[in-house]
Amino acid sequence: MPHNLLKNKKGIIFGALDNKSIAWKVAETVKEEGGDVILTNAPVAIRMGDIDKLGKQLDSPVIAADATSILELENLIQTALEHFKGKFDFVLHSIGMSLNVRKKRDYTNQNHEWTKKGWDISALSFHKLLQVLYTKDALNKWGSIVALTYIAAQRTFPNYNDMADNKAYLESIARSFGYFFGKNKKVRVNTVSQSPTRTTAGQGVEGLENFLNFSEKTSPLGNATASECAHYVVSLFSDFTRKVTMQNLFHDGGFSTTGVSQEIIEDF
Ligand SMILES: NC(=O)c1ccc[n+]([C@@H]2O[C@H](COP(=O)([O-])OP(=O)(O)OC[C@H]3O[C@@H](n4cnc5c(N)ncnc54)[C@H](O)[C@@H]3O)[C@@H](O)[C@H]2O)c1
Secondary structure (H helix, E strand, C coil), X not given: CCCCCCCCCEXXXXXXXXXCCHHHHXXXXXXXXXXXXXXXXXXXXXXXXXXXXXXXXXXXXXEECCCCCHHHHHHHHHHHHHHCCCCEEEEEECCCCCHXXXXXXCHHHCCHHHHHHHHHHHHHHHHHHHHHHHHCCCEEEEEEEEEEECHHHCCCCHHHCCHHHXXXXXXXXXXXXXXXXXXXXCCEEEEEEECCCCCXXXXXXXXXXXXXHHHHHHCCCCCCCHHHXXXXXXXXXXXXXCCCCCCEEEECCCHHHCCCCHHHHHCC
């Protein structure tokens, strides 16, 4: 049941590839809550994925931008400022990719060129995006920026491979840049640490199905779905969370603070 939480708010959503993407659900929920969005993804993802369909459904422009390219990010933010006729209110970074995971290279035997590429896409792109937003002074006072992350940044999950390091870096950027955005722009920057979710990126991780079951049985509230994540992200875009910044916020049904559940013990 919509609450008009984002009435008169507008922003940019990165990373909707298909209808399983967390970003896809966020874009739909933003619209339901009265907000307006521009959708963006890498050019190849726009060609291969379904984002144009979502653009039509939401009556939102789709603008291509490789998030590793400052030039393309500058073009995107400039176009957004023109489209919205001024500053906007929120941005979602929902981007992740590891070539080592994709090509099944173990953490102990990485191809470091692939590591660099994955780091650039999954982590450094967040700094590049924040820097362009900051320099162009693109966000309204009390705006909100969110990036998606995973608990492998804090605890070891062997199959998550180099994405664990990328997520640790991403979360650190949210704190470091969050200081300057808070102090000088009154804009908040947070990361949301989401439960494992069945999406294209999620399915790249080996043994995802078993892991989803383990996580489901460990979390007192069960795994959080992509739609539930979208609701949480919308609350962070809303005016009800104005003083929340530089945080890594777990949206995981209680997984992160559960040692072990009775169900898991009984499985042995
Ligand atoms: N699925 C999970 O289990 C899970 C759990 C926690 C966090 N996350 C995070 O959520 C975010 C979204 O992933 P998802 O699970 O919805 O999968 P997804 O595959 O639908 O989304 C990943 C997106 O990254 C985009 N992308 C890749 N390279 C890019 C580039 N160079 N420039 C711009 N965009 C690029 C892809 O096109 C895709 O849209 C990621 O940061 C992911 O790590 C996912």
